[in-house]
Amino acid sequence: QSPSVLESKNSLDLLEIMGNLSYDDSNMTFLDYDAAPCHNQYCPFFQRVAPTFLAVICATAALGTGALLVALAKRPHAWGWPQSRALVAQLAVGMGLFAALLPPVAVGIRQGWRLGTGLCRLTHLLWHWSLFAQGLLVGSGSCSTTWCRWDPRSRRLAVAVWAGALLLATPAALASGTVAAPETSCIRRSVDILSPAYLLHLTLCLCLFLLLPAVLLVATLAVPWLRAGWEPGIGASWLFFGLWVPYGVGLAVDFLLHTQLLQPTCGTFEHFDYVLGLSEGLGVLHCCLGPVALLAAQLC
Numbered sequence: 084q085s086p087s088v089l090e091s092k093n094s095l096d097l098l099e100i101m102g103n104l105s106y107d108d109s110n111m112t113f114l115d116y117d118a119a120p121c122h123n124q125y126c127p128f129f130q131r132v133a134p135t136f137l138a139v140i141c142a143t144a145a146l147g148t149g150a151l152l153v154a155l156a157k158r159p160h161a162w163g164w165p166q167s168r169a170l171v172a173q174l175a176v177g178m179g180l181f182a183a184l185l186p187p188v189a190v191g192i193r194q195g196w197r198l199g200t201g202l203c204r205l206t207h208l209l210w211h212w213s214l215f216a217q218g219l220l221v222g223s224g225s226c227s228t229t230w231c232r233w234d235p236r237s238r239r240l241a242v243a244v245w246a247g248a249l250l251l252a253t254p255a256a257l258a259s260g261t262v263a264a265p266e267t268s269c270i271r272r273s274v275d276i277l278s279p280a281y282l283l284h285l286t287l288c289l290c291l292f293l294l295l296p297a298v299l300l301v302a303t304l305a306v307p308w309l310r311a312g313w314e315p316g317i318g319a320s321w322l323f324f325g326l327w328v329p330y331g332v333g334l335a336v337d338f339l340l341h342t343q344l345l346q347p348t349c350g351t352f353e354h355f356d357y358v359l360g361l362s363e364g365l366g367v368l369h370c371c372l373g374p375v376a377l378l379a380a381q382l383c
Contacts, residue, residue: 121349125356130192136364137189140371144182147374151175154378161381166319169237170220170230171377173244174320177217178370184210185367188269195266203269207259211252211284214327217369218291219244221320225299226309251291254284276341285338292331296324319373319380326369329362 155162155172162168184206187198196203223244224230229237257280260273274281303309337359339345347355 121352123353123356125360128357129360134189134193137185137192137367140367141182141185141189143371144178144185144374147371147378148175148179148182151374151378154381158381163231166377166380167224167230167232169233169241170224170320171381173220173241174217174377175374177213177220178373180209181213181217182370184213185370191269196261196269197267198269200261203261204256204259206269207271208249208252208256211255211288212249215248215251215287215291216245217323218295218327219248221323222295222299224320226302251287254280254287258284276338285334288334289331292324292327293335296321296328299324319376322373322376323369326372327366330359330366333359333362 151171152175155168155175159168162171187202187206191198223240229240231237255271258274258278259269259271261267261269262273272281336345336355340347340351340355
């Protein structure tokens with residue numbers, strides 16, 4: 084038999100790992116059919132660990148991004164394809180934007196979100212804008228030499244990448260919001276999982292975190308001149324995909340669980356949000372590991 088579902092105040096939505104607690108229709112505790120209740124203890128663990136983790140990541144990212152920008156300014160001619168100066172500078176901006184959002188997220192997790200729904204949605208918009216921009220930059224830099232020079236062609240591509248990334252991040256803002264339970268929380272999904280805004284957001288995230296790196300990998304293996312370009316610079320920029328792919332898989336599994344296409348069990352309820360939280364925490368590391376990897380590749 085499958086576990087039965089009872090209402091409870093002690094559970095956690097499986098998606099809102101970095102969004103601070105659950106939303107209104109997810110307060111469920113699964114009971115095993117032979118009586119033992121299933122309790123999820125992730126919420127207190129997350130609230131205790133996440134703020135310190137995000138603070139350390141933010142400080143480290145600030146130092147790494149600063150060092151990367153200094154290297155770009157001091158040695159402008161040391162950067163070449165596939166690690167061109169124009170591409171690396173934009174990646175640094177994307178990582179810096181992502182890191183700048185970590186302090187308000189950390190404070191919101193620790194003390195409750197007090198900035199209102201508008202700023203909650205703006206935070207998610209900027210968060211995903213930086214991610215989509217970095218993904219598109221890495222993708223374009225992996226299969227094109229456009230970034231070798233900062234000329235009208237590369238400037239037009241830069242405008243297209245950042246404008247396109249902002250457009251792709253819009254569904255994330257539309258699907259997010261604030262709830263009061265028991266403290267006001269800024270969460271990533273305040274709408275139904277089958278709502279158009281969230282489905283579009285989920286589809287775009289899966290395309291960025293899973294489909295895009297898969298297509299680029301196949302293209303690199305199939306095209307000789309792309310394969311020849313696999314130098315330290317490509318590997319450093321691809322660190323972004325390596326860190327976010329597990330979270331993309333987690334989002335896909337989470338959707339299957341919420342729609343009951345995969346039948347949740349007691350063990351799933353108790354442990355899956357730890358897995359999803361760790362996978363997103365791994366992705367967050369890109370903003371501090373990315374600058375270090377790019378600097379190391381430049382030295383090579």
